[in-house]
Amino acid sequence: MSEMLRAPAEVKYADELDWLESVDDGPKPFSWRLSPKMVRLFVLGSVRADGLDRVIPQKWFGERSLVERAVVTLASDRGLLLIGDPGTGKSWLAELLAAAISRNSTLVVQGTAGTTEDHVKYSWNVSMVIARGQSRASMIPSPIMTAMEGGVIGRFEELTRSTSDVQDALISILSEKYVSIPELDDDNIVFAKPGFSIIATANSRDRGVNDLSSALKRRFNFVRIPMVTNRRSEAEIVRFRTAELLRRHNIELEVPPTLLDVLLQSFADLRAASAAATGDDERLESALSTAEQIGVLEDAILHSTFFGGTLNAQTLAGALVGSLARRSPEDLAILNKYWHGVVEPRSKDHGGEWSGFLEGGRQAIATLS
Numbered sequence: 001m002s003e004m005l006r007a008p009a010e011v012k013y014a015d016e017l018d019w020l021e022s023v024d025d026g027p028k029p030f031s032w033r034l035s036p037k038m039v040r041l042f043v044l045g046s047v048r049a050d051g052l053d054r055v056i057p058q059k060w061f062g063e064r065s066l067v068e069r070a071v072v073t074l075a076s077d078r079g080l081l082l083i084g085d086p087g088t089g090k091s092w093l094a095e096l097l098a099a100a101i102s103r104n105s106t107l108v109v110q111g112t113a114g115t116t117e118d119h120v121k122y123s124w125n126v127s128m129v130i131a132r133g134q135s136r137a138s139m140i141p142s143p144i145m146t147a148m149e150g151g152v153i154g155r156f157e158e159l160t161r162s163t164s165d166v167q168d169a170l171i172s173i174l175s176e177k178y179v180s181i182p183e184l185d186d187d188n189i190v191f192a193k194p195g196f197s198i199i200a201t202a203n204s205r206d207r208g209v210n211d212l213s214s215a216l217k218r219r220f221n222f223v224r225i226p227m228v229t230n231r232r233s234e235a236e237i238v239r240f241r242t243a244e245l246l247r248r249h250n251i252e253l254e255v256p257p258t259l260l261d262v263l264l265q266s267f268a269d270l271r272a273a274s275a276a277a278t279g280d281d282e283r284l285e286s287a288l289s290t291a292e293q294i295g296v297l298e299d300a301i302l303h304s305t306f307f308g309g310t311l312n313a314q315t316l317a318g319a320l321v322g323s324l325a326r327r328s329p330e331d332l333a334i335l336n337k338y339w340h341g342v343v344e345p346r347s348k349d350h351g352g353e354w355s356g357f358l359e360g361g362r363q364a365i366a367t368l369s
Contacts, residue, residue: 087289
């Protein structure tokens with residue numbers, strides 16, 4: 001694990017998953033490694049009422065009902081589509097579910113404009129085909145086909161980013177549960193084993209890119225992941241992810257609660273301004289998601305660690321402006337308006353961290369202008 005830049009969930013939490021398997025006496029659908037109750041517990045963490053001898057930490061922060069619906073869907077013969085704004089934790093939830101159910105979250109197809117039907121079904125090892133002809137040995141199965149053969153969970157990221165041809169290939173797989181290989185005379189059908197399913201993700205902001213057909217929609221159960229708006233929940237997510245970052249970099253640092261409050265409040269302010277805006281030129285291009293808050297804090301922590309100094313509000317403000325100012329001059333104008341109209345009065349009224357935040361933001365905006 002120390003040799004991996006980022007370990008998949010089944011590796012990162014291997015000891016925890018092994019222990020849960022050892023105490024799990026609940027009914028398991030198909031080839032699942034954990035029962036549905038234990039899958040939910042792995043994702044959302046344990047409570048005292050669960051009666052376990054070991055505390056299982058919470059890994060995804062969201063509504064319990066959403067996780068339960070996702071788990072029930074995967075126990076059926078329908079695919080699961082997690083849809084929501086960028087940065088709401090869709091991919092992380094998909095990874096955790098695949099890790100808990102199949103102990104393999106790496107069978108992933110990434111949807112892009114360049115994704116082809118071969119990425120969903122299979123391709124060929126050209127050198128082997130030239131030397132020996134087409135056979136099952138010279139075929140390269142896609143991650144989805146590998147999941148079918150193993151009766152495990154396959155994942156498809158950014159489904160609406162892929163073209164209609166790719167989406168049509170998924171319709172056949174989700175409906176028939178097999179893939180035909182017309183190039184072969186024998187052994188030319190791959191059947192999905194019990195336990196196979198697909199978890200797809202899609203950004204709600206991608207509507208109109210490659211809209212899903214009605215036929216494909218019918219083969220998925222939709223679970224909408226809302227943007228985290230609860231201040232306490234968002235703070236927990238930021239703390240959880242920041243702690244992981246610090247462990248990965250072997251950094252011993254305590255993020256001051258007052259600094260975290262400034263970060264959360266600034267994002268809440270900017271979201272409110274974005275909601276009240278009447279045009280795109282008055283909205284930041286950023287989705288202002290929880291994931292982006294974590295990115296801002298990560299930048300501030302690494303900057304203060306590698307370039308000296310302490311983690312303070314001035315460094316945080318510079319990281320925030322640098323992360324959110326993606327368009328020039330539109331985003332810079334929006335941030336400048338926020339700093340003058342909101343941060344400056346708050347600095348005069350409250351002082352403390354807001355004073356450093358004011359100064360750091362001004363310097364960062366001036367540098368980029």
